[in-house]
Amino acid sequence: MSQHLAQPHGAAGHGGHAAPHEPVFVGETRAKLDQLFARYPIKAACLLPALWLVQEARGWISEQAMAEVADVVGLTPAYVKGVVTFYTMYHTHPVGRHFIQVCTTSPCGLCGAEDTLKALLAQTGCGELGATSPDGRFTVMEVECLGACGFPTPILVDDDFIESVTPDGVAAILKRYA
Amino acid sequence: MGFPHASHPRETVVLSRYFGDAGARSYRGWVERGGYAALRQALGMAPDEVTAVVKESGLRGRGGAGFPTGLKWSFMPKNDGKPHYLICNADESEPGTFKDREIMRWTPHQLIEGCAIAAYAIGAETCYIYIRGEFTEPLRIMTAAVAEAYAEGALGPNVLGSGKRIDVVIHRGAGAYICGEETALMNSLEGKRGNPRIKPPFPAQAGVFGMPTTINNVETLAAVPHILTRGAAWYKALSLGNPKSTGTKLISVCGHIARPGNYEITLGFPMKDLVFDLAGGMRPGRTLKAVIPGGSSVPIMTAAEIEDCPTDYEGIAAKGSMLGSGGMIVMDDSADMVYQIWRLARFYAHESCAQCTQCREGTAWTTKVLERILAGKGKEEDLQLLLDLSENMTGKTICVLSDSCAAPIVSGIQKFRSEFEAYISKARKPALAGV
Ligand SMILES: Cc1cc2nc3c(=O)[nH]c(=O)nc-3n(C[C@H](O)[C@H](O)[C@H](O)COP(=O)(O)O)c2cc1C
Ligand code: SF4
Ligand code: FES
Numbered sequence: 001m002s003q004h005l006a007q008p009h010g011a012a013g014h015g016g017h018a019a020p021h022e023p024v025f026v027g028e029t030r031a032k033l034d035q036l037f038a039r040y041p042i043k044a045a046c047l048l049p050a051l052w053l054v055q056e057a058r059g060w061i062s063e064q065a066m067a068e069v070a071d072v073v074g075l076t077p078a079y080v081k082g083v084v085t086f087y088t089m090y091h092t093h094p095v096g097r098h099f100i101q102v103c104t105t106s107p108c109g110l111c112g113a114e115d116t117l118k119a120l121l122a123q124t125g126c127g128e129l130g131a132t133s134p135d136g137r138f139t140v141m142e143v144e145c146l147g148a149c150g151f152p153t154p155i156l157v158d159d160d161f162i163e164s165v166t167p168d169g170v171a172a173i174l175k176r177y178a
Numbered sequence: 179m180g181f182p183h184a185s186h187p188r189e190t191v192v193l194s195r196y197f198g199d200a201g202a203r204s205y206r207g208w209v210e211r212g213g214y215a216a217l218r219q220a221l222g223m224a225p226d227e228v229t230a231v232v233k234e235s236g237l238r239g240r241g242g243a244g245f246p247t248g249l250k251w252s253f254m255p256k257n258d259g260k261p262h263y264l265i266c267n268a269d270e271s272e273p274g275t276f277k278d279r280e281i282m283r284w285t286p287h288q289l290i291e292g293c294a295i296a297a298y299a300i301g302a303e304t305c306y307i308y309i310r311g312e313f314t315e316p317l318r319i320m321t322a323a324v325a326e327a328y329a330e331g332a333l334g335p336n337v338l339g340s341g342k343r344i345d346v347v348i349h350r351g352a353g354a355y356i357c358g359e360e361t362a363l364m365n366s367l368e369g370k371r372g373n374p375r376i377k378p379p380f381p382a383q384a385g386v387f388g389m390p391t392t393i394n395n396v397e398t399l400a401a402v403p404h405i406l407t408r409g410a411a412w413y414k415a416l417s418l419g420n421p422k423s424t425g426t427k428l429i430s431v432c433g434h435i436a437r438p439g440n441y442e443i444t445l446g447f448p449m450k451d452l453v454f455d456l457a458g459g460m461r462p463g464r465t466l467k468a469v470i471p472g473g474s475s476v477p478i479m480t481a482a483e484i485e486d487c488p489t490d491y492e493g494i495a496a497k498g499s500m501l502g503s504g505g506m507i508v509m510d511d512s513a514d515m516v517y518q519i520w521r522l523a524r525f526y527a528h529e530s531c532a533q534c535t536q537c538r539e540g541t542a543w544t545t546k547v548l549e550r551i552l553a554g555k556g557k558e559e560d561l562q563l564l565l566d567l568s569e570n571m572t573g574k575t576i577c578v579l580s581d582s583c584a585a586p587i588v589s590g591i592q593k594f595r596s597e598f599e600a601y602i603s604k605a606r607k608p609a610l611a612g613v
Binding site for chain 1 (some may be wrong): 235248261270271272273275276278305310312313314315345347348349350351352353354355367368369370371372385430431433434438439440474504507509513518521522525528529532
């Protein structure tokens with residue numbers, strides 16, 4: 001199944017579980033979802049888009065958020081959870097303020113991706129895959145081919161797609177993310 | 179064009195003509211460069227005539243399987259009263275392939291125009307463009323371009339004043355290689371886990387939302403406007419090898435190569451010249467060892483095999499491999515074939531959707547055995563075990579991801595057996611820590 005090579009397990013822990021769930025689909029976000037419904041013949045087709053809206057708003061998708069999505073899209077929470085866990089980009093745990101995805105698949109691996117990954121793990125302070133740095137700034141994940149194999153090593157920092165990252169270039173990139 | 183490099187005189191620049199030209203991104207910019215004339219032309223023809231032109235051109239799917247595009251369109255039922263759908267497959271996740279990304283980044287309207295023409299030809303009012311979730315920049319550019327096309331009347335209820343309705347909806351994936359497989363993509367679009375479906379029914383009978391559906395790759399659809407404006411005969415004449423392989427193809431070249439990038443060739447172009455001339459050949463002091471010519475899912479070719487291989491569907495098949503998606507992974511003499519094949523097997527093990535036993539077990543087991551060999555704990559009989567496992571993974575599953583894992587393993591053992599044996603006999607130091 002499509003899982004991260006290692007699951008994020010943050011220093012932030014499972015924070016937020018005790019707090020009551022603040023609904024995501026109110027106001028503008030609700031209006032966005034309603035617009036989406038009009039573009040598909042069935043509501044369930046809006047499940048992935050709805051999950052993206054949650055992650056954009058909250059940074060990750062909690063069990064309560066899954067239940068809310070289930071409710072607004074007309075599915076069961078168990079079904080939603082089954083879908084969320086199939087895809088690698090949805091976070092089911094809190095992650096660092098900046099989420100870094102690094103490609104290490106063969107074409108990039110041939111060009112030194114593993115060294116770039118090591119530099120990222122060391123210089124962010126994350127130390128290991130899936131861990132959040134002690135300052136809460138970063139979580140680093142190893143991912144499979146990012147579709148930019150001619151520009152090794154591509155990384156994604158949040159929504160910023162950065163090409164041709166070498167170990168020497170890591171420090172300057174990290175500086176841009178507070 | 180070998181973006182980010184200037185175009186090479188031996189390329190045939192059609193799809194990539196405006197790569198690197200940010201002015202081509204806007205609707206106005208695209209129209210100034212001749213854009214949307216093909217859509218206007220198509221709307222003045224009967225849908226069947228459009229399909230006939232594409233059929234005549236010889237265009238074949240650029241997503242991997244190479245199925246004739248016009249023929250695929252002609253499978254769509256006529257006057258059945260059901261909604262039809264077009265899907266553009268922009269999931270591009272095949273290791274070694276990065277061409278669709280450039281089409282979307284630089285020429286979003288080239289793709290939108292192709293989608294609109296195809297939708298018209300198959301009687302669809304809606305086209306979903308499924309873009310992999312990691313493609314944040316193409317997603318932004320495509321979203322803006324679609325909005326602009328609506329504002330300019332090139333999409334919507336009255337496309338270019340024709341009275342025809344065509345809607346284009348961008349749908350973002352969420353990370354899963356398997357969603358590039360067409361029926362997995364349809365499930366994903368329906369809000370499900372991306373598990374491939376058993377065929378039949380084929381998409382033209384019952385595709386997304388249970389309705390007749392055509393699915394095409396980004397590069398396939400981007401070629402369509404050019405075929406309409408310049409004619410099927412022009413496209414068909416673009417063929418240096420077999421007449422069944424026509425047109426231009428973007429080849430993504432990566433790995434151990436001096437100038438990685440996308441090169442647009444006329445099909446049939448010599449593979450050796452592609453590697454050594456267009457893409458600049460090896461890095462200084464290195465020699466070529468192997469090429470995986472069609473994305474990671476196809477059999478590995480040796481340096482000797484590319485010597486006289488035309489880069490087209492038949493030419494590569496004659497050498498026992500496939501053109502696939504046109505993602506070319508180059509390896510020089512510094513590459514450890516066992517390690518690279520293990521890394522590919524690990525990719526497939528990670529990406530298996532786990533529905534089929536042969537795939538779920540086979541991808542994991544072959545990865546383990548390769549890991550053991552790399553750790554210096556391989557046994558003599560492991561190579562036969564890998565071949566047996568691969569045999570059991572080929573032609574037996576719902577989709578071909580399982581076969582794709584077996585392809586590099588089988589060809590790797592056949593062609594680079596001594597490298598495996600060196601690990602097993604301990605002539606070579608372990609590359610991985612113990613397992
Ligand atoms: C495991 C797997 C992954 C695939 N990934 C992609 C992909 O990322 N993009 C794509 O266009 N086709 C992909 N395909 C091929 C599609 O199933 C389908 O054949 C293609 O989208 C059809 O379009 P075409 O005829 O224009 O090539 C994949 C196939 C398999 C089995
Ligand atoms: S072959 Fe593998 S990826 Fe394809 S359907 Fe079967 S288990 Fe899923
Ligand atoms: S292998 Fe790294 S982007 Fe494709």
